Amino acid sequence: MKTLPPGLHVAATPIGNLGDVSDRLRQALEQADRILCEDTRVTGKLISALGLIKQPLTAYHEHSASELRPRIIAELEDGGRIVLVSDAGTPLISDPGYKIVRDARDAGIKVFSIAGPSALTAALSIAGAPTDRFSFLGFMPRADGQRATLLRSVMSRAETLAFYETGPRISASLAAVAEVLGNRTVSVARELTKLHEEVIEGEAAELSSRFADHPPKGEMVVLIHPGQAEALDLDQVLTDLLATKSVREASKEAAELTGLAKKDCYARALELKETTG
Ligand code: SAM
Numbered sequence: 001m002k003t004l005p006p007g008l009h010v011a012a013t014p015i016g017n018l019g020d021v022s023d024r025l026r027q028a029l030e031q032a033d034r035i036l037c038e039d040t041r042v043t044g045k046l047i048s049a050l051g052l053i054k055q056p057l058t059a060y061h062e063h064s065a066s067e068l069r070p071r072i073i074a075e076l077e078d079g080g081r082i083v084l085v086s087d088a089g090t091p092l093i094s095d096p097g098y099k100i101v102r103d104a105r106d107a108g109i110k111v112f113s114i115a116g117p118s119a120l121t122a123a124l125s126i127a128g129a130p131t132d133r134f135s136f137l138g139f140m141p142r143a144d145g146q147r148a149t150l151l152r153s154v155m156s157r158a159e160t161l162a163f164y165e166t167g168p169r170i171s172a173s174l175a176a177v178a179e180v181l182g183n184r185t186v187s188v189a190r191e192l193t194k195l196h197e198e199v200i201e202g203e204a205a206e207l208s209s210r211f212a213d214h215p216p217k218g219e220m221v222v223l224i225h226p227g228q229a230e231a232l233d234l235d236q237v238l239t240d241l242l243a244t245k246s247v248r249e250a251s252k253e254a255a256e257l258t259g260l261a262k263k264d265c266y267a268r269a270l271e272l273k274e275t276t277g
Contacts, residue, residue, distance in 0.1 A: 005081070011114035025114055034081075038060070038095070069100055123223060129224075137161060148176060165220055167211075167215035170188065170211050184204050188222055
């Protein structure tokens with residue numbers, strides 16, 4: 001008899017260590033009428049490694065699923081038990097799933113969480129960076145301009161900033177961190193839950209040069225620790241100054257007050273001016 005209730009089950013899978021598979025995940029994979037996954041080979045391997053009976057696997061890619069989604073919703077409305085997984089970790093966290101969850105909720109279907117591993121929370125839980133508040137930036141953009149814009153938009157947040165990165169690009173990303181945010185302490189949490197799990201901590205500029213010739217191998221999450229300059233909220237400082245001063249004057253003064261680079265304060269002042277008019 002099936003004990004898995006009808007509905008959409010959003011299920012986290014291991015990020016490297018099969019020992020992290022829970023009884024609930026096993027049960028869901030075994031009792032699903034259909035498993036939605038990113039790559040049927042990857043999920044097929046997981047199911048074989050766990051020694052489970054293979055249920056129908058359907059590849060689900062958010063951008064190409066506009067026809068598939070209504071069919072899935074119809075199956076759910078008929079009382080189907082559908083499990084959504086990604087290749088590794090928690091679906092929807094830099095992975096597909098948002099639209100199917102949204103559609104299921106709009107259709108009044110029960111959406112269940114089969115909670116488990118995520119590289120983001122695993123990194124935060126062991127790196128020793130402050131976690132009372134944090135922002136997750138997803139994957140750091142590849143283009144220099146987009147990367148700088150993103151970093152500028154969060155430069156005044158007095159909290160840990162987390163992002164996903166790959167070995168070949170980490171040096172350039174950390175150089176941008178040092179340039180826009182100042183030389184902050186950074187933790188690189190790599191190969192989480194695997195044999196070579198480690199956290200490398202250092203100053204952004206120093207790690208950037210170290211990784212230029214020897215990029216770290218495997219998968220990684222980067223955590224930027226909050227900086228001193230953030231004691232003063234840049235957006236607040238700029239907003240106050242812009243009430244009476246030009247963008248140029250306000251950014252010059254904000255740079256002196258916060259210790260942040262003049263050009264970054266200027267760019268942020270322009271952005272604030274544009275959004276507030
Ligand atoms: N949804 C997943 C999650 O919750 O962990 C993340 C999916 S995202 C497409 C993949 C990225 O997560 C990798 O490029 C890497 O930055 C990070 N990641 C995944 N597994 C990891 C691990 N074992 N150790 C460190 N980072 C990992």
